[in-house]
Structure formats: C-alpha cells, structure tokens
Amino acid sequence: MTRREPPRSNARDIERYAALFSSRTQVMKSSAMRDMMALTQRPEVISLAGGLPDTSTFPPETYASVMQTVAAEACAQALQYGPTEGMAAVNDCIHQVMAAEGMSVSDEELLVTTGGQQVIDLVCKTLIDPGDVIVAEAPTYPGAVPTFCSYQADVVQIPMDADGMRVDELEETLDRLEREGRRPKFIYTIPTFQNPGGVTMSLARRRRLVRIAHERELLVLEDNPYGMLRYEGEPLPPLYALDGGEFVIYLGTFSKILSPGIRLGWAAAPRPVLQKMNIGKQAADLCSSSMTQLFVSAYFASGDWQRYVRSLRDVYRRRRDAMFDALAEHFPREAQWTRPEGGMFIWATLPDYIDTTDLLARALRENVAFVPGRGAYLDGRGGSSMRLNFSGVGEDDIREGIRRIGAVVAEQVAL
Numbered sequence: 447m448t449r450r451e452p453p454r455s456n457a458r459d460i461e462r463y464a465a466l467f468s469s470r471t472q473v474m475k476s477s478a479m480r481d482m483m484a485l486t487q488r489p490e491v492i493s494l495a496g497g498l499p500d501t502s503t504f505p506p507e508t509y510a511s512v513m514q515t516v517a518a519e520a521c522a523q524a525l526q527y528g529p530t531e532g533m534a535a536v537n538d539c540i541h542q543v544m545a546a547e548g549m550s551v552s553d554e555e556l557l558v559t560t561g562g563q564q565v566i567d568l569v570c571k572t573l574i575d576p577g578d579v580i581v582a583e584a585p586t587y588p589g590a591v592p593t594f595c596s597y598q599a600d601v602v603q604i605p606m607d608a609d610g611m612r613v614d615e616l617e618e619t620l621d622r623l624e625r626e627g628r629r630p631k632f633i634y635t636i637p638t639f640q641n642p643g644g645v646t647m648s649l650a651r652r653r654r655l656v657r658i659a660h661e662r663e664l665l666v667l668e669d670n671p672y673g674m675l676r677y678e679g680e681p682l683p684p685l686y687a688l689d690g691g692e693f694v695i696y697l698g699t700f701s702k703i704l705s706p707g708i709r710l711g712w713a714a715a716p717r718p719v720l721q722k723m724n725i726g727k728q729a730a731d732l733c734s735s736s737m738t739q740l741f742v743s744a745y746f747a748s749g750d751w752q753r754y755v756r757s758l759r760d761v762y763r764r765r766r767d768a769m770f771d772a773l774a775e776h777f778p779r780e781a782q783w784t785r786p787e788g789g790m791f792i793w794a795t796l797p798d799y800i801d802t803t804d805l806l807a808r809a810l811r812e813n814v815a816f817v818p819g820r821g822a823y824l825d826g827r828g829g830s831s832m833r834l835n836f837s838g839v840g841e842d843d844i845r846e847g848i849r850r851i852g853a854v855v856a857e858q859v860a861l
C-alpha cells in the first residue's frame with residue numbers, strides 16, 4: 447500500500463478552511479498536556495508531564511486470560527454495539543468501585559462513558575450555553591480547560607490552600623455572581639488528590655460545599671479519578687456520598703485503577719441530568735466500547751481487583767517519596783511544593799520571575815518534561831508553577847528528571 451506525502455499547506459489554504467470554521471473554534475484551546483504527548487513519547491525524554499498510570503505493572507498473563515475469557519464466552523457481544531447507558535455487567539463493577547469509596551447508586555443513575563473525560567464533555571453539553579458560568583478550582587485540571595473553552599463557558603476560578611478549595615471565597619464569589627444576575631451552571635471540583643494541585647479538600651469543607659449546593663440549588667461536578675490511590679492518612683467521604691444523589695454529579699473512571707487504554711469511565715447523576723447526558727452521548731459515540739466493557743467485567747469476575755490497586759499504591763507511594771526527596775535536594779530554597787497524600791501529582795511553585803513555559807523549552811533540551819502551570823488556569827496565571835507527575839516513570843528516572851529540572855532552574859536563579 448502506498449501512503450501519500452502530507453500536503454504542504456500555505457496561507458491561502460488555511461484561509462480557505464478557516465472561513466468554514468465555527469465561531470467556537472476561535473475560543474477552542476489545545477490541551478497543554480496533549481500537545482506535549484508527542485514530544486514526551488521520545489524514549490530519551492524522562493516525562494514527568496503526563497498523568498500516566500504505569501500500565502507495565504499490569505500482569506500480561508492476567509490480560510491474556512481475561513481476553514481469552516471474553517473471546518470464549520462473549521465474542522459476538524464484544525464485537526457488537528451495546529446500549530448507550532452501558533452494559534449491565536459493567537454496572538456491577540462500578541457498584542463495587544463506588545462501594546469501596548463509601549457510595550451507593552442505582553443503575554438508573556449510571557451512565558458508562560468513554561473515559562471520565564467524556565463525562566466532563568457531556569456535562570458541559572447538557573448544561574452550558576455560550577457565556578454560562580462554571581466555577582472551578584485554581585489551578586484546575588488542564589484537560590478540562592479545552593472542554594470548558596469549546597463550550598464557550600466563562601470559568602471563574604476559586605483559590606485553594608492545603609485544605610482544598612477555599613469554600614469561603616466560593617461563597618463570596620457566588621454572592622457576587624448573584625448580584626450580577628449570574629447563576630453558575632455547575633461547580634467543578636477534584637476534591638481528592640487534586641489534579642494538578644495534589645491537595646485534598648478537608649471534611650469540613652466537603653460538608654460546607656454540599657450544604658452550599660443544597661441551599662443555593664447548584665450542581666457540583668465531582669471529578670474523582672484518584673480517590674482509591676491513597677498512600678497515607680484516612681479516606682474522606684466523596685461529595686457524592688454526603689449529598690445523597692441530589693446536586694452532585696459524580697465522575698468515576700477505570701483509568702487509574704485498571705487502565706486508561708480501555709477508555710471507560712462513568713457518571714452517576716440525578717436522573718433528569720443523566721437522561722440529557724445519555725442523549726448527548728448518543729450523538730457523540732453511540733456507546734462505549736463493548737470489547738473493553740466485557741474486558742472489565744471479566745477482569746472483575748476473575749479475582750480480586752483491589753489487589754492490583756493495592757500494588758499500585760505501593761509502587762506510587764515509593765515514587766512520590768522519591769520525588770519529595772529529589773525536590774528537597776535539587777530545587778532552590780525559594781521553591782514550594784505540595785505534599786499529596788495520594789494521587790499522581792505534585793504542584794511546585796518557583797520564584798515568580800521564573801516562567802515555567804520558557805523553562806520547559808530548556809528542560810526539553812535536557813530531555814525532561816513537566817506541565818507548565820499556565821495550562822491549569824484560564825486567565826494566564828500559573829506562570830511560575832509546574833505540575834510534576836510521579837506515577838509514570840520509575841524512581842531512578844524521577845530522581846534524574848528532578849535533578850535535570852533543578853539544574854535548569856538553577857541557571858535561571860543564578861541569572
């Protein structure tokens with residue numbers, strides 16, 4: 447088979463297509479992380495940029511035997527379309543994962559999705575008209591930024607401290623918005639091991655946030671990919687458990703406890719909201735992959751899924767600790783970083799004269815990558831911060847990667 451050379455596009459070509467683009471494309475923003483994926487996949491680069499779980503820890507024998515079971519018992523179904531809301535067999539797995547974090551839900555309140563990312567998209571599709579307000583944390587998940595932008599939302603960001611979102615500031619902001627006649631469509635939060643901040647919302651703030659949602663009748667989108675990845679401290683109840691299924695839309699995913707390659711997540715939401723999301727999903731992709739839904743169901747049936755999660759916790763805890771040690775050794779005294787009790791990310795902030803977007807270009811020359819902080823804000827802030835991932839590479843690479851970043855930072859500090 448022959449492949450065509452990619453055509454060279456000139457300015458006129460670009461213009462010709464641009465005339466056809468929707469107005470939405472003018473505010474669409476590329477994801478800071480996705481753009482970097484191509485660069486950081488070069489084998490010589492130590493990437494502390496992605497949010498990658500270490501899939502090399504998953505036993506290939508288990509993969510083979512689970513696939514074998516699917517082939518033997520459900521081949522035709524695996525190759526077929528499935529219902530938009532997801533297969534009943536996956537719901538059983540979702541119930542187990544949610545129960546492990548203290549939540550219960552009915553099948554009627556569940557929608558299986560193509561990754562948790564699709565939940566963010568469907569919630570926006572269901573709730574956001576151009577100009578509508580979304581309240582989010584500052585910084586927020588860099589992968590949600592392109593979604594919010596493509597629905598032309600006005601994102602208002604609330605600062606965080608070591609106890610998560612400053613709920614007092616949230617209330618002040620809600621009061622101000624109310625005076626302006628603007629009612630946020632939802633509050634987006636990652637309360638546990640926040641991406642990118644690495645902080646966890648305290649129990650008192652969780653309770654207060656849920657109370658605010660009830661008092662003001664506001665929806666909250668609780669994004670919780672990392673709740674099961676706790677390395678120290680006591681688990682806290684998810685907002686969904688405190689709310690009782692009224693105002694909290696819950697986002698769950700198999701990405702971080704099993705595999706992101708299977709692209710399966712779910713939403714648990716009040717039924718009227720879920721029904722609209724279901725229609726949105728029909729338009730987007732008809733249904734999520736039957737093959738990977740059956741994979742998950744056969745995997746859960748084959749043994750103790752929590753054992754693998756425990757093994758991940760051991761691996762990631764050691765990597766996190768290696769990163770803490772390396773930061774203490776190689777970052778300048780003026781730098782600060784968060785101390786996550788779980789999850790995958792540390793958020794480091796350098797002296798404010800250092801711009802981490804510029805720093806990344808230098809770091810890439812040294813074959814090391816991180817996510818510059820600006821991608822986690824919608825208003826250009828975050829310029830001296832960076833997100834560092836500690837789950838995707840081994841301890842030696844973490845130490846070497848932080849040493850290299852520390853060296854390029856030192857050059858700047860010395861200037």
Ligand code: PMP
Nearest residue numbers: 497561562563587641699701711
């Ligand atoms: N939300 C957050 C906070 C995340 O970190 C991620 C993955 N990086 C997602 C949602 C989406 O994950 P997935 O689509 O793989 O479930």
